Amino acid sequence: MSDILLILNDAPYGSERIYNALRLAITLAAQPEQKVRIFLLADAVLAAKAGQKVPAGYYNVETMLGKVALRGEISLCGTCMDARGLRDDELIANCKRSTVAQLAQWTIEAGKVLVF
Helix, strand or coil, rough: CCCEEEEEEECCCCCCCHHHHHHHHHHHCCCCCCCEEEEECCHHHHHHHHHCCCCCCCHHHHHHHHHHHHEEEEEEEHHHHHHHCCCCHHHHHCCEEEEEHHHHHHHHHHHHHHEE
């Protein structure tokens, strides 16, 4: 099994960086030999906020992140959450508050690290 870590930094909407990272993560997570982890930093923590409503026909990062969460692990920088007023009870299922120490451990364990 190969471990892949994706580190996401940008806001969930406004550019297509998170959208493209999640497209890749969904595709990788569908492969049984891949272990996918996502760590959300900075404005990317808002991608894990439950209850997102987007215009019809527009991608929804909550839905996309949820697909990855079913097969992989998703953690959020707790300091970044606090800075944005995002509470643990506002997160989508299978996403959790974490620390940079956890990110460091995941980085050490990963066979590949991709930064978006």
